Amino acid sequence: MTRPPRTLLINPTIASRHSARFPLPLLNLAAALDQHGQSRILDGNIERDTVPEVLRALDHESFDAVGMTVMGGPHVPEAIKLSRAIREHSPGLPIIWGSYFPTLFTDAALNAPYVDYAVRGQGEETLVELVCALTGQGPPLAAIAGLSWKDGDRIVHNPARRFSRGNPPPLLPYEKLGDPRKYLARTFLGQRTVAHQAALGCRYHCTFCGVAAMFGGATALPAAARLERELGYLKHELGADSVQFFDHNFFDREAEMVPLLEVLARLELPWWCFARADALVNLSEANWKLVRKSRLRMAYIGAESPDGQMLREIRKGTRPDQTLQVAEVCRRHGVIPEFSFMVAPPTHTEEETEQTFEFIRQLKRVNPACEIVIYIYTPLPENAMHEKDRGRHRATPLIDLHGAPVVFPSSPDEWAQPQWVNYACHADAPWLDERLRRRIDDFVTVLRCRYPTVQDMRAPHWAKRTLSAMAAWRYRIGHYDRPWELRLANRFVQLRLPQVQGL
Incomplete structure (x- = not known):
């Protein structure tokens, strides 16, 4: 046998x-x-x-x-x-x-x-x-x-496998992890936050996004009964009191979202998720009531850029005005929007970066509670995109600081080199010079000291208040250069970096 x-x-x-x-x-x-x-x-x-x-x-x-x-x-x-x-x-x-x-x-x-x-x-x-x-x-x-x-x-x-909405098990085999409770963590959401993925994929085709490259615009939402069964187990059997959703895009089409929101509203577990500005802006007031009852605390929203032309080029499908609108909508409904931006693109590198800084200040005026995460824009090479998306947009050739074409690694060992690890993490790019890199770092230092993240559960409140007060004058007049005193203070406080550490 x-x-x-x-x-x-x-x-x-x-x-x-x-x-x-x-x-x-x-x-x-x-x-x-x-x-x-x-x-x-x-x-x-x-x-x-x-x-x-x-x-x-x-x-x-x-x-x-x-x-x-x-x-x-x-x-x-x-x-x-x-x-x-x-x-x-x-x-x-x-x-x-x-x-x-x-x-x-x-x-x-x-x-x-x-x-x-x-x-x-x-x-x-x-x-x-x-x-x-x-x-x-x-x-x-x-x-x-x-x-x-x-x-x-x-x-x-071999030919690609067709996207499958699958036949998921009644319950994931958590017992294979030993005691699953060791994965519950204290976060700003709760004392025992659990990670879960309900939906898979995303129907959008952003040119920089690994999800788009992997799934090619396909997406699958779970049945409401499955979501309730999974979350019920996590809450009642494991003792989870909050949920961090790893869905690639939790808020999809509104009609399909309603049954899932109803499940979350019954369970009332504080939660965090990925979302899009256009989906939240267009959500009806009736369904915002469900969102409030479900206790959504924070939504991570890819704003990416204040430049409408750039958003069209990267096929984001949203507009800068929707980013401003969703900041206000989230403020009204008690949800913290966590906006991510991509600075230093390969063309108009400095102008786009400074424009983004000013747009972030505008967002903070609309909703002071909004959180900001800043990355370097590092587009995927053409051959890394999903086969359905290759050749569908005209990409400007990537050129490094010396005027030479950017050559991507051809082996895992090359991708493991620090400069390419940083590229993959949206932390550096071959066209980014030291002066602009320092300018970005200075702005981020002032911003995160002026507005420490609510996700930081380790730094004491008095320390965060002190850093905020120290950074206030710099932020008010836009003087970001060489914030030596903030860096010195942060050696002792060590504020949390959500883009590196997550929740």
């Missing part, structure tokens, strides 16, 4: 143990794999000595494959370290990378001796078929949609 396949699923370390949240991709993969075999999850955010822990698992258990979720940025160096250790320890064990990095940069992912297979896009069905194929129980490799693999020295890209 053939033994059912066993898969080791790994989440490389990317966060502190305090900041660890449910490894939701691996839980969904495990639920799919366990219908055809067995799986084990090893979360590097909890198991800090990840390499020794992985090698111990390989010594004491038999696995047919290792699957690793690789998000990009700081996840890549950790994934490389783990993959190299596995390859050295068990040379014949297949190593599979999935998630954003191998989906967007497939050739680069496979251009390494420690990666055998890349799963593109949604991974559940592809990974199940691949693991079964590796054990002689599934289809041939060439027949597995969504898979890229090596045939000798040649990289083979």
Whole structure:
């Protein structure tokens, strides 16, 4: 009798143990794999000595494959370290990378001796078929949609897998994490905040966005009964008192949102989510009542730019006036809007940046409680976009400070270099000079000291008030240059950075 396949699923370390949240991709993969075999999850955010822990698992258990979720940025160096250790320890064990990095940069992912297979896009069905194929129980490799693999020295890209609204399990296998309660965290939402994903994908096609590149404008909202079942378990069985939604875009079409809002209104768990300005601005007053009853505390909104032309070029689908409107709408309804902006684009770099600074000041006048997150604009290369979106917009060639074309990395090791980790994290770009980089950093320092985030649960109130008072004169007259006194004070207070630390 053939033994059912066993898969080791790994989440490389990317966060502190305090900041660890449910490894939701691996839980969904495990639920799919366990219908055809067995799986084990090893979360590097909890198991800090990840390499020794992985090698111990390989010594004491038999696995047919290792699957690793690789998000990009700081996840890549950790994934490389783990993959190299596995390859050295068990040379014949297949190593599979999935998630954003191998989906967007497939050739680069496979251009390494420690990666055998890349799963593109949604991974559940592809990974199940691949693991079964590796054990002689599934289809041939060439027949597995969504898979890229090596045939000798040649990289083979199978056709993409169609987006699936899926057949999710009644409940994710949280028991595979040991005690799931260790993933509940104290945040500004509550004492035991839990991470959850209800909807998948986003129907928009923003040219800079990994979600658009991975799902190509497809999206799937959950059935209300499933959402109530999942959140009911998290609340009543695990003791969660608040929810951070990892949905790629929680507020979709209003009619489809109403049943979900009704569930949230019954449960009354304070929550945080991703949203769009146009969706919230157009939400009816009746449904805003549901939002208030559901206790939505904060919505992360991609404002991106105050320049309407730039928003059209990046296919955002929103307008600057909607950003101002949603700031006021959220103020009226007691929701904190957390706006993200992308500064220093490749063209009109300085002008766009200064225009964004002034627009942020305008937003603060409309709604002083709004929160601001600033990133460097780092567009995706054309070949990283979803196949449906390639060639659909005319992109200006990317040029570095020396006038040379920007050449993107061709291997995981190159993507693991600091400058490319920063690029992937929207923290730096090849066309950004030191003077403007310092100008952006100075503005962010003054802004975050003048308006410390409500998400900061560690810094004492008196310290945040003191920093705010110290920054007030600089912010009032727009004098951001060299805020040495704020940087010195922040060494002791160490205000939270939401764009780096999350909730």
